[in-house]
Amino acid sequence: MVTLIDTLAARPADLRHPEKRNRPESPVLRKPDWLRVKAPGSGQYNVTRAIVREKGLHTVCEEAACPNIGECWSQKHATLMIMGDTCTRACAFCNVKTGLPQPLDAEEPAKVGLAVAQLGRNPLVITSGDRDDVHDGGAAHFAEVVREIRHQAPATTIEILTPDFLRKDGAAEVMIDAKPDVFNHNLETVPRLYLKIRPGARYFHSLRLLQMVKERDPNQFTKSGIMVGFGETREEVMQVMDDMRSAEVDFITIGQYLQPTRKHAPIDRFVTPDEFKAYDAIARAKGFLMVSSSPLTRSSHHAGDDFARLKAARAARLSAAR
Template identity: 70%
Template sequence: MIMGGICTRACAFCNVATGMPNALDRDEPASVGRAVAKMGLSHVVITSVDRDDLPDGGAQHFVETIRAIRASAPGTTIEILTPDFLRKPGALETVVAARPDVFNHNLETVPSNYLTVRPGARYFHSIRLLQRVKELDPTIFTKSGIMVGLGEERNEVLQLMDDLRTADVDFLTIGQYLQPTRKHHAVIRYVTPEEFKSFETVGYTKGFLVVASSPLTRSSHHAGEDFEKLKAARLARPSVAA
């Protein structure tokens, strides 16, 4: 996670500290690049807190981190898990131009939950962000994820899948929400393994290249293995941009 440990938003599911973040560490991208090379990572996921205090939402810092990894570890594939860069003109275009291998932006939950679960974000802005990535560079894999157990209805999850496929998103993750502390949003229910399997099956029928759906699925869990699945699934589907 880059850009510090203090987030400018206060989502009801997240246990990251909220407040005014510290100034960016300008040496951080180079440090990340060196660390990736030293650990010999074949695939790396770079994420961040929300940085609404910055004019570009931290977009350039993502770019510099991608470039530093490519310089220090050219064989490493890069997945980024970004904020929504809300109302930051040109931020998304800047990041896409750095050509990460996977662009991940999580919806987190269905739109009816946004006011209580993700109040600082807008559902259709996030959908449009993912769609715009594909418009700018169809070769970049796009990915999004949600948590279930927050009071959503099944039909809402299926509609969310349709919205993501309309945006040409390649990869969907679905996992069980777990309450970090008593002050966070309560778990409304625990979704059964059978329901997770059903979501996976439906997701594939709707056209996702990869669907990871289980109680313990997390956005970046097994990301390297799933990247290999993405590449194989694209090759097996000639109509998808290569």
Template identity: 70%
Template sequence: MVTILDTVSDRKERPRHPEKAARPDNPILRKPDWIRVKAPGSPVYRETVDIVRENGLVTVCEEAGCPNIGECWSKKHATFMIMGDTCTRACAFCNVRTGLPEPLDATEPGKVADATAALGLTHVVVTSVDRDDLDDGGARHIADTILAIRERAPGTTIEVLTPDFLRKDGALEIVVEARPDVFNHNLETVPSNYLTVRPGARYFHSIRLLQRVKELDPTMFTKSGIMVGLGEERNEVLQLMDDLRSADVDFLTIGQYLQPTRKHHRVERFVTPEEFKAFETIGRSKGFLLVASSPLTRSSYHAGDDFEKLRAARRQRLGA
């Protein structure tokens, strides 16, 4: 067992955006005993690596340094990150590099669909970098990816984790029209942290985005996630839950923020497993169909199993 965030990868380290590099060094706190992950390296993990590489794809599992990569890839559960590996935002928590992205690859939707079929995924999660440089924020590319997966892996359910499409009129409608099974957009943190943690985004715009999805398609599952340990207060997390429920969001994920490097936002504290359990209980009482809350919870962690729980919870609620 290891407690490090770094994982085995064939990718070379690349320079990061100067906005992140300019931040003062923060010592990385020693992780508590309850944050433990298995080092990757099983035969199935290597098979997943090979499929990803053969299709020339990028995964958020690697780019964001997800601590669950060993477990998920050993089950052939990879989360694809489309539209390149360079983000136009410079969020203080994120390990994805920032800068000016390359042009979109028109063949990428087909490659994601091929990899989805090759991995035999019953549920696939597709996320992306922010593409503020594009007129539609990449909405059409996301929709094309959904449609390609529908064609080549018709039995697979699809979850998209999208950018906020800030100042991109009509972009959200393009994605919803492609009918993913789950529309996910993460708030990431409480509003008081936005200027330091997520400066390029707007909290209430993100709330409105999620609300708009339900207005366009009331049957579509909506989902959002946050990290804790960034200096938020408990009452702020509870207010955020209320804000999401006012937008009729179905599913909330809560996980511990882990500092990728000394150049990123520091961990203010490690939230205990008991506190995570309390957040789950409170979230369910507020009306979410599902709340996943634990130190290692991430947006796409156990996403396939959680989707089945979502459907079951909705059936139970409608039948009540």
């Protein structure tokens, strides 16, 4: 039987990178004015970058070519990407390289804990690529990183942005039991587009993962996000909102998809700021504790302010229910 590992290892090296995947090229559309950001380069940005380099860490800010890197790094907010810089999936939207990752680094949890203490950033977001090559999807390693941060920087509020742990029995429970403050897993797009945009994942599995968090630990905040501009309809976006609320998701993020290279999925259209405002109002009416809906919204953008607002919103809702 040919396994995933065999398949990945047999690929030519250049096909392990998103920009060289065997996909037809499509033009990268010119960004409208509301999507333009300043190039990074502040003093604090350089300090953050130096710490990341010194500790040998990866960040999704760089790997996924996030447009907000200048703003976030100037505030010492780097979203750490653990378990290597290579993902075993090949999602059509993502700039993280695809291939057979290196073995997990047993020293990484301690290194990350030390780096977090040095950055002094609170809250912190930790994410990873999919590790389908590991028996538990890397859940135990991910959980150990959370525990090490609790040990070395106990005041840090931790948000995890996890893979889906598809076909990894027990992995979700390991992650939930690590007790992050916010459990984030992105649905990314509407169900109709999964085979095109997120072919290695399953929409209802991801939805079930979010639901499991609330069943196992109702006190953990849950968060999920989608990108728009792939060709989804307004009605499909609203259905995803309803599905998230059925899973008791607390916080939804909605942002514009930006095509990293000509080999990635093309942009169907740029959604206007007014449309994002409309999605914001609809999501709030559907009962989310928090909504972030704007062209430049990304999953971990403004995580510090958002966590404080999440706690305040929950407290206000509980008070109103009494």
